[in-house]
Amino acid sequence: MEAITLICISLVWDFLLLFVGIEFFYYWYHRASHEVRWFWATHAVHHSAKHLNLSAAYRLGWTGLLSGYILFFLPLIWLGVHPIALLTGLSLNLIYQFWIHTELVPKLGVLEWFLNTPSHHRVHHAANSEYIDRNYGGVLIIFDRWFGTFTSEQPDCPTFYGLTHPLRSYNPVTIAFHEWRRLFQDLITAKTWRDRCRVIFGRPI
Structure with a gap:
């Protein structure tokens, strides 16, 4: 019985460490996707929607493998995380993010302190200069608070969405x-x- 208890405790710790590890590296992947033009070229597709609703959650770029997003998560594999466990964790992280793509859910009280909520994600998707490039977390918002990229939604600053260079085409290939x-x-x-290095590794323009 004691052995079963120890195994259960070990599994819980493994899950928590994997969850926090994925969140940490997801934060830096997501931040780089906004601050490095090479990664933004894929991620811009997600921000091209002019309305924030649940369908925007799956408005994803087709070129993630080309941009190399998986590189951000290799440290977890080097630390011993099985690739299937990593992919499962990343999938669950993205599934969580589905419901936060909405304008219908108000602020959620104390949950706003540590979870990425619809309110925080509205800020992330906003094209307003007051909000742009903020709130990169997946499930948690704590790394944004720690690394200085957190901004809360303000009632006197309504959000508007889309790219700062508006895309007028509805052609999926163009997008x-x-x-x-x-x-x-x-x-x-x-x-x-x-100059070429600045084009690739500089901030999006």
């Missing part, structure tokens, strides 16, 4: 590749290797 097209156009016109 999927428009940022890549802009990036490669700037690469072609860049005159030095330093």
Whole structure:
């Protein structure tokens, strides 16, 4: 009986450590997706929706493997996490995020302190200068609070959505590749290797 108890305790700790580890690396992946143009080229698709509703949750880029998002989670595999456990955890993280893509749910009291809620995610999707590039957490909001990227939704600052460079096409291929097209156009016109590195690794423009 004691052995079963120890196994259960070990499993609980393994789950908690995996959950927090995924959250930590997801935060940095998501932040890089906004602050590094190469990653933004894929992630911009998710922010191209002009209305925040549940369908926006699955408005995802097609080029995640090309941009290399999985690199952010390799440290967990190096630490011994099984790839299937990692993919399962990431999938559950994304499933949680489905319900926070809505304007219908108000602030949720004390939960706002540690969970990523619809209110926090409205801020994340907003194109307002007051809100842009904030609240990167998946399930938790604690890493945003620790690393200075947290902003709360303000009643006197209503949100509006979409890209800061509006995309007027409804063609899914155009939506999927428009940022890549802009990036490669700037690469072609860049005159030095330093400029080309800035195009790839600099902030989105």
